[in-house]
Amino acid sequence: MTKYKVLFLDIDGTLVTPDNRIEESTKNAVAQIQSKGIEVFLATGRPLHEIDDLASQLNICSFIGYNGANAVYKGEEIFQEPLEPSLIKRYLTIAVEHNHDAVLYTNKNNVFTSLESPLTQKFIEVFHFRKNELYTPDIERDILGITMINLKAEDVPLYESESGIHLSQVNVEGLTHCYDVIRDRINKGFGIQTLLKYLDIPRESSIAFGDGMNDKEMLQAVGESFAMGNGHPDIFQYAKHRTTEVTNSGIYNGLKTLGLVE
Secondary structure, rough: OOOOOOOEEOOEEOOOOOOOOOOOOHEEEEEEEEOOEEEEEEEEEOHHHHHHHHHHHHOOOOOOEHHHHHHOOOOOOEEEEOOOHHHHHHHHHHHHHHHHHHEOOOOOEEEEEOOOOOOHHHHHHHHHHOOOOEHHHHHHHHEEEEEEEEEOOOHHHHHHHHEEEEEEEEEOOOOOOOOOEEEEEHHHHHHHHHHHHOOOOOHHHHEEEEHHHHHHHHHHOEEEEEEEEOOOOOHHHHEEEEEEOOOOOOHHHHHHHHHOOO
């Protein structure tokens, strides 16, 4: 009987390879974990309405989405934490002034400030987004997450002047000009802490894998944390372990070190 009760997996760069595949070794590892009665969650910056295909490949129906703003356990919504409308307005004003784009996520759609720009089209293509709309102000109270598009590194402080907010560079090839908006209070770590309490699972019985800086709080919130070999250079300091790359059985190899897969 294993002491581990729950596994949290980031998607892009952790579960999914750059060409949008899930390795067979990963599918095998997740199946072995599930056969042991360990709960498996996908914990992602992606909107939950865009991950059905990935989840079905792994028989997963529990999620943390929008970088910690929404959690679902076996089809039941556990919490939802929208962003403040005033923050949305300020960020969109800054974006217009500096020729930046943004995608804002509701629980139904991906809402873009522009659907025509090449960088936006590239973003949609890489993440295989289907439910895309153009921004209108009437959705301001329904925004669960934001990704800013077309930023240079020197632009980041424009958005970090807000108290309790920081930006996290998207760790996906070709999209390093994109930054997720992360709340210090609401993030993947908050989501995990809330779910562990809800499920009555101690921290030491939890495991997480991630690769990007939006995974920092998640890796700090669990008992056993793994940074992928392809991770952002700054993420390794927040993980207890380093595993191999997403293209080299990273999840399988990490779980094998814990004696959870064969």
